[in-house]
């Protein structure tokens with residue numbers, strides 16, 4: 001596809017073929033050189049550990065083109081660190097941070113013609129992943145690994161614009177185990193949540209809001225995004241070992257403080273849903289989105305925040321973060337790296 005054929009404003013949040021992907025292999029006990037290829041496929045042994053025992057972790061980050069024409073990548077050092085902790089969480093070899101950052105710069109540069117223009121609402125999504133590649137049948141960590149990064153232009157996550165979503169609670173499903181892998185970004189967590197997600201979709205909800213898997217008493221994760229609520233002048237978000245530490249959430253907490261809000265990261269009892277003036281979800285894909293209504297499928301009750309528009313705090317935080325990402329506001333916290341394209 002030629003870049004001129006892409007209608008930037010109508011891009012889905014999906015895979016669009018770009019020119020290059022970059023790779024780095026761990027073999028014989030060390031990481032090799034980073035290579036670039038136009039091949040969209042990988043040679044993989046039929047007994048590779050990622051296929052049988054789920055040794056796979058991934059990341060998601062974005063590059064944005066600003067009004068000034070410059071391209072900014074948001075907090076990639078945080079993604080690099082989390083990629084390491086995800087790898088360690090399933091006994092994979094963690095990729096050095098410098099290698100991660102070098103691969104990001106390379107994949108953005110090589111695919112620069114796919115970075116959407118400023119004002120389109122689109123961005124270049126970068127997807128790093130790591131897999132165990134050794135051929136083995138016994139259950140043990142792989143010896144060899146491959147890290148791949150590809151990039152694909154994506155449109156805004158929610159097609160309807162910045163509109164609140166409707167989510168549901170069901171005690172029939174847990175996303176992860178209480179002492180399991182909830183805090184790392186691995187494909188296995190997603191596979192385990194697909195049935196619940198499908199169920200939510202069938203019933204007309206965007207995602208499921210999970211309660212903590214141990215006691216079902218506290219709010220945990222919202223689909224594949226973090227949950228937050230606003231109560232008076234306070235931004236509240238769960239502190240839970242089964243929630244993925246979202247970089248967007250971390251950034252929103254800082255911005256909330258900048259805006260003069262108090263920030264609380266703590267256990268949020270289910271009952272507190274009735275005390276919030278706003279609730280929302282956040283993550284790289286959608287930045288943050290208001291939740292308009294939460295239906296409890298087990299109790300047949302609802303918490304209503306308003307489906308018309310997101311609350312004022314959610315809206316303010318959304319713009320504050322996007323303005324930094326697109327270079328429209330000063331990057332006071334040093335979150336963006338400008339990628340030199342030539």
Ligand SMILES: *Cc1c(COP(=O)(O)O)cnc(C)c1O
Nearest residue numbers: 224225226244246247248283284
């Ligand atoms: C990636 C992810 C998020 C969001 O994290 P960001 O760093 O903000 O993109 C939240 N929850 C889950 C389960 C995730 O995998």
